[in-house]
Amino acid sequence: MGIKKLASHLNLSIATVSRALNASDEVSAATRQRVLEAAAELGYSPNKAAESLRKGRIDTIGLMLPMRNPEENYTLSLFLTLADGIQAVLAQHQLDLAIYQSNSDEDELGRLRRIVERRQVDGLIVSGTRRHDARLDYLAKQKFPFVAFGRSDSGGDHAWLDLDFEAAAQEAIARLVGFRHQRIAIGMPGQDAMQAHVYLKGYKRALRHFGLRFDASLALHDELSERGGYRITERLLASPTPPTAILFQSDCMAIGAYRKLSELGLRPGKDIAISGGVLTGEMPDYLSPRLTGFSIPVRELGMRMAEAILARLPGTRTHDKRVLVQEVWPLQFKARSSDASEEK
Known part of the structure; x- marks a missing residue:
């Protein structure tokens, strides 16, 4: 009918x-x-096709996951929970969610262009932002509604939500200094990743606060994966003067560190302190010792992202061009025993 x-x-x-x-x-x-x-x-x-033509919308929002290598699967659980929060709000407005992911820089930007040019979605939530992000510049130039999960120097004055990585790094360093560590290393994702830039900024600020010198050889970048954390740990411990503590940006990297330490007969929290950064799943609860890090309200963050994109979307009940969401969300510190070792 x-x-x-x-x-x-x-x-x-x-x-x-x-x-x-x-x-x-x-x-x-x-x-x-x-x-x-x-x-x-x-x-x-x-008739959805006819309805879309009449309204000028297709009632779908896109979520672009970070570009990843085939080995980088661990953080997918975080994004599935994030997507659940986004969809919970979109469903109240009879909107659907489409999820996209790419495996290379070129394919990522090319896919974004196809999505926009073919009007496959009405708006986009873009994650895995970089300091210099061609995706955000393109969307801003096209005047296409979008919200970024993460800050960036690109894209002009746009809507974004981010985690307070700077404060997290400072809090983690303060705890390690309290355990009398002075050679504290940091392991982060690629150098153009905005989250790594902010995390490193907080790390440097905390070192200055406690009168510790920044040593570039202790600040290493690698892929955001278990393998990345393994390689960073391997390089750090091969140094003539290895660190007594390592601060990672994500628990997946810390898991790789656990593997390398096990191979060397070293114990986290005893022989070297490990702080895990953002806890993206349940795995840290099953490590021995349990991993110190920061939890985030992932589903609630997804719900807020949905509200932010709806405010940018013409034709919706919540559209308000005066609303430009730009929020930094705090992380909750979870003190466990992986970082409790003291410098000898």
């Missing part, structure tokens, strides 16, 4: 039925309920 037959059955205009089906405030609650009940009873199914 089409909308014409449904309107005829109810003795209402097509416009009124359409407004009722789309939860318009121009239709009374009683009329809306009557239309919805009749639609369910008669098996009405909207």
Whole structure:
């Protein structure tokens, strides 16, 4: 059954039925309920293609996950929880969520262009931001609605939500200094990753605060994966003057460090302190010793991202071009025993 037959059955205009089906405030609650009940009873199914053409929208938001190598799967659980929060809010507005991921820089930007040019979504949430991010510059130039998960020097004045990596690094360093560490290393993702830039900034600031000298040989970058953490640990411990503590940006890198330490017969929290950064899943709870780090309200963050993109989306009930969400979310410190060793 089409909308014409449904309107005829109810003795209402097509416009009124359409407004009722789309939860318009121009239709009374009683009329809306009557239309919805009749639609369910008669098996009405909207023509989504025609509806999209009429509204100029396809009622779908895209989520671009960070580019990854085939080995980098651990943080996917975080993004699945994030997507669940996003979808929870979108569903209240009868919107769907499409998830995209690429395996290379070129494919990532090319896919983004195709998504926008083909109007596959009405707006985008872009994650894994870089200091210099061609994706954000492109979206800003196209005036395409988007929200970034992470800050960037690109994209002009745009909506974003980020984690307070700087404060997290400072808090982790303060705890390690409290355990009398002075040679504290830091392991981060690639150098252009915005989160690494902010984390390193907090690390340097904390060192200055405690009167410790920054040593570039103790600040290493590698891929955001277990393998990346393994390689960073290997390089640090091969030094003539290895660190007594390592601060990682993510628990997946710390897991790689555990593997390398085990091979060397060393114990986290006893022979060397390990601080795990952002805890993205349940794995840190099953490590021995349990991993110190920071938890984040992932689902709530996803819900807020959905609200932020809806505010940028013309034609939605919550659209307000005056609203430009730019928020830094705090992380909750979880003190465990992996970083409790003291410098000898």
